[in-house]
Amino acid sequence: MPKLSIVMFSGDMDKAMASMIIANGAAASGWDVTIFTTFWGTALFRDPNKKAPKPKDTMSKMFGMMLPNGPDEAKLSKMNMLGLGTRMMKNRMSAKKVRTLRGMMEDAKELGVRFLVCDLTMNIMGIQREEFSDIVDDFVGVGTYLGEAENADVNLFI
Amino acid sequence: MPKLSIVMFSGDMDKAMASMIIANGAAASGWDVTIFTTFWGTALFRDPNKKAPKPKDTMSKMFGMMLPNGPDEAKLSKMNMLGLGTRMMKNRMSAKKVRTLRGMMEDAKELGVRFLVCDLTMNIMGIQREEFSDIVDDFVGVGTYLGEAENADVNLFI
């Protein structure tokens, strides 16, 4: 069984879609797929319906407000045009019957893709475990990533 | 013969140049090189002298107008400064006898680099096969990419 490992660094809608399309294509063909979300990518795995159990300091609150709260708030890296371009792209994908980013992430989970969140990013951005979507499998450090990557046939940083 | 596979996601001039310099360096040394162009990278493979044979809907026309029409319209990802930075970079490359992005793509073709265009991107952006440059070899899905990537010695996402 081939193995794919992706570092999902970007929180942009277009790059996150590229991650998910490659991941889901592989998982649907029986590959073992692991996605490590770090930095901006991490915010896409927050669940807007969940609350942080512990109080947050000012900086953590600011990160919380400025970062996208889950995949529906992700924006295009280019041609965002104050949100207009992103909305046009979403309409277009819907017209073409392409899954939303959220839908792709749910498909991934069903196909067995594993989602690991970078604990250093959580620490810096002040995001707590309880704020993440149920599709997240675990919270790990760079050592876990390297162990996966070493054994992967295909490694990508997106 | 070592094998290199690049996902060319970015349509920025600087990143596309990085893709082509690595690809051409490898192909010139006898490597088997495949480039998959997806999302913004796809527009760099349009031929400005070709016309779409089928009528386009409004959204496809808008994508057509907003995206670079071939490699000569690509812009720097940083320091573009309304086009000034990109023009300065082109002048500089010319003075230093560095090939243009278009020249690098033509060299790649001669060196045997294969160019595969992502059909999902074509569908979303409404670009038709007949609009692409002759250097494109085929139009494929993510499954074809994964088959190539699995057997590649070096995989990059640019």
Place this chain on the structure above:
Amino acid sequence: MPKLSIVMFSGDMDKAMASMIIANGAAASGWDVTIFTTFWGTALFRDPNKKAPKPKDTMSKMFGMMLPNGPDEAKLSKMNMLGLGTRMMKNRMSAKKVRTLRGMMEDAKELGVRFLVCDLTMNIMGIQREEFSDIVDDFVGVGTYLGEAENADVNLFI
């Protein structure tokens, strides 16, 4: 001993940090790690205390002024907000006892990470060897990169 090879294309603080965290995590576990800095990433390896021995032409001077002069001048790729976001991130990292980008690069050197600078970038941007930090090991072309990448277990383009 597993082998990691990173193309450090980006000069953004966040992406450079991702490069260094992965590189240092690997090197600390005994991996053989090589980083090739190209394009924007190259400017992060300039030493602000060093001077170019040979006179520079106008374009080289302009690149010299516009590009970050070493890691302390790197900016976030997102939420930079005219420098405010980058300053907030630096304060936050300091409060969380995360090393600065400069500190990470120094750690890397001690851990045995090798830094190779792309000579084509130096030529285009007009940066001379004597301007680089002492952590740089050598100045090389794409062929050297490909030789390293072919033998690496994990290849990333960041």
